[in-house]
Structure formats: structure tokens, C-alpha cells
Amino acid sequence: MADFSVLPLGQTVTLLGEAAKGAKQEHDQIANNIANVNTPGFRTSYLDFRSALQDSLGDPPDPDALAMATDDDRQFPVGDGSAPVPYDPQPQVDTTTQMRVDGSNVDIDQQMAQLSSNTGYQETVSQLLQEQYKFIREASTEQPN
Amino acid sequence: MGYYDSVEISASGLSAERLAMDVIANNIANANTTRTPQGGAFKRQLVIFAQKPAAPDGSDQVGSQASDDPFAPPNPFDPSSSEPANVEGVQALGIQDDPTPDRLVFEPNNPEADARGYVHYPNVEIVKEMVDLMAASRAYQANVAAITASQNMGNNDLSILKS
Numbered sequence: 001m002a003d004f005s006v007l008p009l010g011q012t013v014t015l016l017g018e019a020a021k022g023a024k025q026e027h028d029q030i031a032n033n034i035a036n037v038n039t040p041g042f043r044t045s046y047l048d049f050r051s052a053l054q055d056s057l058g059d060p061p062d063p064d065a066l067a068m069a070t071d072d073d074r075q076f077p078v079g080d081g082s083a084p085v086p087y088d089p090q091p092q093v094d095t096t097t098q099m100r101v102d103g104s105n106v107d108i109d110q111q112m113a114q115l116s117s118n119t120g121y122q123e124t125v126s127q128l129l130q131e132q133y134k135f136i137r138e139a140s141t142e143q144p145n
Numbered sequence: 146m147g148y149y150d151s152v153e154i155s156a157s158g159l160s161a162e163r164l165a166m167d168v169i170a171n172n173i174a175n176a177n178t179t180r181t182p183q184g185g186a187f188k189r190q191l192v193i194f195a196q197k198p199a200a201p202d203g204s205d206q207v208g209s210q211a212s213d214d215p216f217a218p219p220n221p222f223d224p225s226s227s228e229p230a231n232v233e234g235v236q237a238l239g240i241q242d243d244p245t246p247d248r249l250v251f252e253p254n255n256p257e258a259d260a261r262g263y264v265h266y267p268n269v270e271i272v273k274e275m276v277d278l279m280a281a282s283r284a285y286q287a288n289v290a291a292i293t294a295s296q297n298m299g300n301n302d303l304s305i306l307k308s
Contacts, residue, residue: 006272009233023298024298025153026150027294027295027298028150028151028154029290031151031154031155031158031288031291031295032154032234032292033280034155034158034253034284034288034290035154035158035161035234035235035288035291036153036158036194036196036234036235036282037158037234037284037287038161038162038165038194038280038284039194039196039235040194042196049242069281080179082304108283108284108287111287112287112290115290115291115294116294119297119298122298122301123297123298124203126301126302126304126305127301129305129308130305130307130308131308132305132307133305137308144300
């Protein structure tokens with residue numbers, strides 16, 4: 001659970017750390033789906049940590065836009081953003097599709113594609129983290145490298 | 146959640162698929178076996194896969210198993226269950242005999258023939274076994290690919306230290 005109000009190394013590093021953790025948790029889910037590809041009745045599970053991460057940032061109001069005034073709780077607020085929700089992604093089970101007659105709905109091609117894209121995402125996050133730490137080192141040593 | 150969970154999950158898939166391939170190889174090897182210690186022709190064997198039950202004290206596991214039977218597969222054939230799956234891998238619950246009847250071949254001169262002249266051959270179909278073998282082999286490869294991806298992700302994390 002990320003607390004984005006206290007940021008020792010900057011918000012970007014904290015965010016990237018949560019993203020790397022989410023990629024690891026999603027990788028566990030994908031590995032579990034692949035391991036159970038021949039299990040009768042198994043349902044695919046997935047972890048939508050990206051939207052949870054997005055929600056944890058909240059949606060700050062646009063400073064250039066005028067927020068619509070409301071005088072009743074039943075009116076929908078417009079233009080004043082949404083509050084951040086705590087980051088806590090939970091795995092969800094896909095019950096909608098069926099791939100095989102034994103009740104399993106693991107689509108192995110889809111899982112392999114997700115495995116590949118998740119690994120690429122994690123590598124990107126890792127590279128960005130390295131860049132962030134490089135900035136910090138440059139700032140602390142006053143030595144560009 | 147440990148760092149090597151995903152490797153262990155994939156490793157459980159590897160051993161399960163390897164067991165399936167062993168059983169299939171045994172079925173093919175005994176495709177014409179008419180005598181067994183149990184008597185009668187060889188019976189085709191099937192591996193029963195199930196999701197591994199969650200550890201009882203797993204604090205980060207969602208939806209713990211209520212069943213007391215450790216061999217009870219979680220949520221078997223229950224498509225309505227929307228409980229989040231535990232990331233625990235797969236296990237082979239056991240090996241069962243295929244209940245389909247023996248293949249009867251009329252060979253009156255065969256010493257194994259019964260009173261009506263029929264020989265009871267195993268209910269093994271080679272083509273079906275080959276298809277199952279191919280599926281198990283491909284699933285094995287998929288698990289190997291998942292382990293390779295785990296390794297790459299670990300290397301990426303370690304390279305953060307080098308920056």
C-alpha cells in the first residue's frame with residue numbers, strides 16, 4: 001500500500017516500485033494459469049494492477065477548467081477530479097469464457113502473450129528505475145555520468 | 146509472497162506435466178499387454194490434475210480452502226465460483242484407470258482368448274495417447290517459458306543495483 005504523501009526519493013521512484021511489484025504479482029498469476037493449463041475446471045485469474053495504480057494517484061482537478069458548483073449530494077460533481085484510493089490490487093477470476101469441455105478456460109496463447117508483455121513492462125519499469133537512481137546519484141555526487 | 150514463488154509455481158507445472166508424459170509413455174508401452182498382476186488386460190491410466198490448495202497460514206492468500214480433505218480439489222467443475230484463485234500451482238491428485246471397456250479382438254487360436262474366442266486387449270488408443278503426449282509436451286514448454294521470463298525479470302531487478 002503506497003503512501004504517496006511521504007516521498008523520500010520522489011514520487012516517480014515510489015510509483016515505479018509499486019509498478020514493479022504489481023508486475024511481479026501479475027507474473028505469479030500468469031505462471032499459475034500456465035501451470036494449470038491442463039487442470040479440469042480451472043478458471044483463469046488475473047491482476048489488473050495498472051488500473052489500481054492509476055486509481056491510487058487519483059484524478060486531480062484541472063486547474064484551467066471551471067468546476068461545476070453543486071448544492072446537493074445527489075448532484076454529480078463535474079470537473080473537480082476524484083480522490084486517490086489506496087493501492088491494493090486483488091486478483092480476479094475470469095468466469096466468462098470457456099475454452100474446453102472440462103470447464104477450464106485457460107487460453108494458453110493469450111497467457112503466453114500476457115507473459116511476454118508483462119516481462120517487457122517489468123523491464124521497462126526496471127530501466128526507468130535505473131534512470132531515476134542515476135539522476136539521484138548525479139545530484140548527490142555532482143558528477144554527471 | 147516470496148521472490149521465487151513464480152518459479153515454484155512453474156516447477157509444479159513441470160513436474161505435473163512430466164508425470165502425465167510418464168503415464169502416457171506407460172500407456173503406449175502397454176498398448177498390447179494382455180496380462181497384469183491384477184488380472185485381465187492392462188487398463189489405460191489417466192492423471193488427475195487439480196489446483197494446489199492454499200497454505201493454511203498464507204497471509205497473502207485470497208480465498209482459503211475450507212475443506213478438511215487435503216486431496217479435495219478446490220472448486221471442481223464449478224464455473225459459477227468467482228473466488229479469486231490462489232497462486233499455488235498445480236498438483237497431480239492421483240492416477241486413475243480409464244473405465245472404458247477392453248478392446249475385444251476375435252483370435253480363437255490365441256492362448257489368451259476367452260471361451261468365446263475373443264482376446265481382451267487394453268483400452269489404449271495409440272492416436273489418443275500421442276495427442277495427449279503432444280498436449281503435455283507443449284504445456285511443459287509453456288512452463289519452461291514462464292520460468293525463463295521469471296529469470297529475466299529477476300535479472301532486470303538485480304540490474305537496478307548496478308545503476
